[in-house]
Amino acid sequence: xxxxxxxxxxxxxxxxxxxxxxxxxxxxxxxxxxxxxxxxxxxxxxxxxxxxxxxxxxxxxxxxxxxxxxxxxxxxxxxxxxxxxxxxxxxxxxxxxxxxxxxxxxxxxxxxxxxxxxxxxxxxxxxxxxxxxxxxxxxxxxxxxxxxxxxxxxxxxxxxxxxxxxxxxxxxxxxxxxxxxxxxxxxxxxxxxxxxxxxxxxxxxxxxxxxxxxxxxxxxxxxxxxxxxxxxxxxxxxxxxxxxxxxxxxxxxxxxxxxxxxxxxxxxxxxxxxxxxxxxxxxxxxxxxxxxxxxxxxxxxxxxxxxxxxxxxxxxxxxxxxxxxxxxxxxxxxxxxxxxxxxxxxxxxxxxxxxxxxxxxxxxxxxxxxxxxxxxxxxxxxxxxxxxxxxxxxxxxxxxxxxxxxxxx
Ligand code: PMP
Numbered sequence: 001x002x003x004x005x006x007x008x009x010x011x012x013x014x015x016x017x018x019x020x021x022x023x024x025x026x027x028x029x030x031x032x033x034x035x036x037x038x039x040x041x042x043x044x045x046x047x048x049x050x051x052x053x054x055x056x057x058x059x060x061x062x063x064x065x066x067x068x069x070x071x072x073x074x075x076x077x078x079x080x081x082x083x084x085x086x087x088x089x090x091x092x093x094x095x096x097x098x099x100x101x102x103x104x105x106x107x108x109x110x111x112x113x114x115x116x117x118x119x120x121x122x123x124x125x126x127x128x129x130x131x132x133x134x135x136x137x138x139x140x141x142x143x144x145x146x147x148x149x150x151x152x153x154x155x156x157x158x159x160x161x162x163x164x165x166x167x168x169x170x171x172x173x174x175x176x177x178x179x180x181x182x183x184x185x186x187x188x189x190x191x192x193x194x195x196x197x198x199x200x201x202x203x204x205x206x207x208x209x210x211x212x213x214x215x216x217x218x219x220x221x222x223x224x225x226x227x228x229x230x231x232x233x234x235x236x237x238x239x240x241x242x243x244x245x246x247x248x249x250x251x252x253x254x255x256x257x258x259x260x261x262x263x264x265x266x267x268x269x270x271x272x273x274x275x276x277x278x279x280x281x282x283x284x285x286x287x288x289x290x291x292x293x294x295x296x297x298x299x300x301x302x303x304x305x306x307x308x309x310x311x312x313x314x315x316x317x318x319x320x321x322x323x324x325x326x327x328x329x330x331x332x333x334x335x336x337x338x339x340x341x342x343x344x345x346x347x348x349x350x351x352x353x354x355x356x357x358x359x360x361x362x363x364x365x366x367x368x369x370x371x372x373x374x375x376x377x378x379x380x381x382x383x384x385x386x387x388x389x390x391x392x393x394x395x396x397x398x399x400x401x402x403x404x405x406x407x408x409x
Pocket of ligand 1: 030125170172201203226
């Protein structure tokens with residue numbers, strides 16, 4: 001049974017027909033569908049409570065402010081963070097990571113000879129910001145390459161040394177679906193160099209797995225609402241309070257200030273000093289509901305369900321001799337299947353799959369051109385799963401791919 005049905009969640013998009021076929025949505029790694037409950041919550045907030053936050057004392061403003069801070073508290077519990085002040089609202093993972101990279105650079109966190117260790121597995125959002133601050137601020141960056149696109153922890157750890165000031169790494173590849181055991185990795189990195197700061201790109205990880213920040217010992221974690229049942233344009237940055245306090249803001253404006261004078265400005269306390277301007281309250285109201293839904297289902301059920309579908313899909317698609325699958329193809333692969341049909345461009349596959357069968361997958365380089373180079377391809381098809389999918393969807397994909405192959409071979 002679908003997890004979404006078991007928890008009485010309605011996803012109106014799934015009632016749509018694409019041509020004559022019922023939509024099968026296999027693109028949740030890009031963006032999940034929106035539950036009606038979340039849409040209703042945004043609607044209710046927008047019609048009855050919408051106003052700006054923190055600035056006025058009227059009832060609507062007080063309600064909006066309460067919702068903002070309630071959601072921050074909810075996130076604190078969701079992540080088991082030490083303090084709500086460590087939770088910063090952003091536009092998404094991309095903005096969260098850019099915020100950390102640029103703020104650290106302008107706050108002189110990097111000394112001569114320090115290195116930033118990057119990884120070819122990364123989404124561009126966790127590579128380009130570091131590459132660019134490296135160039136602009138003269139900080140050494142080193143990139144770990146993943147043979148055949150598979151992350152190898154012990155080889156990676158050989159790159160950590162006393163000069164490693166920061167590592168930026170994903171917990172879950174958006175191309176191969178490989179899960180990195182970040183808890184173990186962080187422990188090992190900090191054993192080699194306790195001063196190394198660790199940023200985890202959890203955009204793919206957080207929608208499926210519990211993160212316990214008190215146990216994890218990461219320094220920063222970034223993720224996006226739209227990959228976990230919330231609306232677009234809302235994201236989270238969590239950082240350790242001590243480090244965030246030492247970082248200078250780089251976005252200036254309303255809300256992030258304490259006192260503004262003709263000569264200079266002093267800044268607000270955490271988390272507000274990193275939240276310049278009016279927040280995305282529609283996004284926050286939806287995120288609030290999305291977290292409640294995920295909490296109600298529970299990560300045990302979510303991760304078992306998705307793991308089950310993934311292993312079923314690996315076994316099933318592996319039987320098709322015209323398909324090449326990428327990634328570990330074992331229990332470390334989760335939620336995502338990347339593949340190509342022999343000698344056929346992935347855009348043609350996804351196009352035809354959509355038109356002939358109503359199955360939505362993604363094709364392209366998935367904003368991860370480096371891992372594509374490691375695998376030796378330019379692009380791939382990607383099917384990804386969430387709580388409204390089940391093994392029937394994999395069967396439909398399997399049959400759909402046979403149909404597409406018959407058309408295009
Ligand atoms: N990191 C990973 C691993 C991702 O999958 C994505 C989204 N595809 C991002 C970062 C960027 O997220 P956003 O576009 O929401 O900022």
